[in-house]
Amino acid sequence: MKFYIKTFGCQMNENDSETMAGLLLKEGFTPASTPEEADVVIINTCAVRRKSEEKAYSELGQFLKLKRKKKLVVGVAGCVAEKERERLLERGADFVLGTRAVPKVVNVIKEVLRGKKVAFFEDHLDEYTHELPRIRSSKHHAWVTIIHGCDRFCTYCIVPYTRGREKSRPMEDILEEVRKLAKQGYREITFLGQNVDAYGKDLKDGSFLAKLLEETSKIEGIERIWFLTSYPTDFSDELIEVIAKNPKVAKSVHLPVQSGSNRILKLMNRKYTREEYLSLLEKIRSKVPDVSISSDIIVGFPTETEEDFMETVDLVEKAQFERLNLAIYSPREGTVAWKYYKDDVPHEEKVRRMQFLMNLQKRINRKLNERYRGKIVRVIVEARAKSGLFYGRDIRNKIIAFEGNDTMIGKFADIKVEKITAGPLYGKVVWIEEDVPSVASPDR
Structure with missing residues (x-):
């Protein structure tokens, strides 16, 4: 069948x-x-x-x-x-x-x-272990879920109700999965969790994300390690230190803020203020000067005023994110916001606010991308885009497109950046890795 x-x-x-x-x-x-x-x-x-x-x-x-x-x-x-x-x-x-x-x-x-x-x-x-067979969508990069569920209960979010409470996988089981991947020729892994920074807290055996990253980096063949998605108050000093000092851990942090208004953050049940969030960014950047920070923002949350929105605009200008995912608030049945808050921001106003932030972020992106002009950047080649060009990401999660061929996929390449946009960068190959360990058959 x-x-x-x-x-x-x-x-x-x-x-x-x-x-x-x-x-x-x-x-x-x-x-x-x-x-x-x-x-x-x-x-x-x-x-x-x-x-x-x-x-x-x-x-x-x-x-x-x-x-x-x-x-x-x-x-x-x-x-x-x-x-x-x-x-x-x-x-x-x-x-x-x-x-x-x-x-x-x-x-x-x-x-x-x-x-x-x-x-x-x-x-x-409990059966979600390294022994489960998986058919990976890539031959050089693998997703590895390390924690399921979320205990945060943000008022707009359905995930705690559909994914359940946080449940971490044992660290040794995760490491065994990564060892198998490395033997099969995988070079990059991304650790996944709805709140990935909470990894290990429920195990009460000394496991935590920073330790997992360190142990993973010792596995021969694994060249880059990513993790998604972080929650601001769970982002530890130990995690910052690992990002700063371990060359295999990506210098890329996705840290959703959701709003720049303290009033809205409280209604969302986010457990931090805008000041605390910006202070965390400052701490991360002081330890990891070349870090790339991205975020998520919801526009049009119930009762969001123009003043609230402008506080979000101000935060985006101060934060200087490398990437920003924007979403219009939509009530999710079963959440606190759906039950108790009236969806009172007109749809056309939500669209206007999102477009305003999109345009602002494009300007920020272009300005930040200018730093890449003329530089030689090392990427792992991912795939061919619909345009026909190939692309890869550097260790800061910056996408760079270039002329190439299928034999380059999964290899390191040095790209000289020649063209800047608000989105991808464009360049030419100046070096390509010759030999890469062959990839074994799919994990079965």
């Missing part, structure tokens, strides 16, 4: 899809390149924004339409699955798989093939 997985949302969803694909392949299923070729289709969904949830429902509609034409098993996984539960069976899905039940995907599909409709939400994260 053939399977097809459509993934929406964050990198953790991507990693979950890689795990489901690995489990299905091990069981004898084969990947299909299109839904039309498949016997089983799975939508791995995201519920963080209304738009992402709507995309998932649209895809479900398309799969159900296909199901009327051919024999097809349709499943829904991810955050929408956890949020909507059995209601998705009523919409026509054959199975619904909870966010902590990914290791049981094969068992659930077997039940469906026996004629049942299944909604499965048991917690099987």
Whole structure:
């Protein structure tokens, strides 16, 4: 039988899809390149924004339409699955798989093939180990989830309800997964968590993120180590020291602020003030002068005034982020904000504020990117873009595009930057690594 997985949302969803694909392949299923070729289709969904949830429902509609034409098993996984539960069976899905039940995907599909409709939400994260097979989307970079769930309960966020409370993987299990990856030729890994800085706190065995980064850097073959996503009050001095001193740890920090207004931050249940956030940035930059810091901001949160918004603008100008992810507030059913706060900022005003910040960030990006002009930068070549150019990232997470060929993917290359934009940089190859360890077959 053939399977097809459509993934929406964050990198953790991507990693979950890689795990489901690995489990299905091990069981004898084969990947299909299109839904039309498949016997089983799975939508791995995201519920963080209304738009992402709507995309998932649209895809479900398309799969159900296909199901009327051919024999097809349709499943829904991810955050929408956890949020909507059995209601998705009523919409026509054959199975619904909870966010902590990914290791049981094969068992659930077997039940469906026996004629049942299944909604499965048991917690099987203890089975989420290095022994699970995974079909990676890259041959040189791997996502590695190290902590599931979130205990922060920001008032706008559905994640604590769909992903559950924080649960860390044992450090030795993570390191064993990375050792296997290194043996297979992987050179970069990204540690993932909804609140990755909280890693290890629940284990109470001395594990914490800075220690994990140090231990990972000792594994031969691993050249770069990334981590996502951080929460400001969990960002420790030990973590800053590791970023500063360890050459394998990326000089890139994604540190969502969400708003520059203390009043709005309090309504969001973010556990810091704008002053504390800016002080943290100053501390990081004092220890890691070449660090790249990016962030997330939500515009149009309930009761956000023009004064609140201008405080956010002021913070963005002071912070000088290298990248800024912007989102318009949308109420998420089940959250505190949905229950208690009226969504009272007009949509057109939300759009205006987001556009204002987008334009500001473009100006900041262009100014910061000018520092790269004429410099030679080392990247790991990632892939070919739709434009036909190849691209890679330096250790600061700056994307640089250049002429290349498929043999360069996964290798180090030195690129001389010749053209600056507010987005990617453009340059030419001045050196390319000759020999790279061959990549073994997919992790099975």
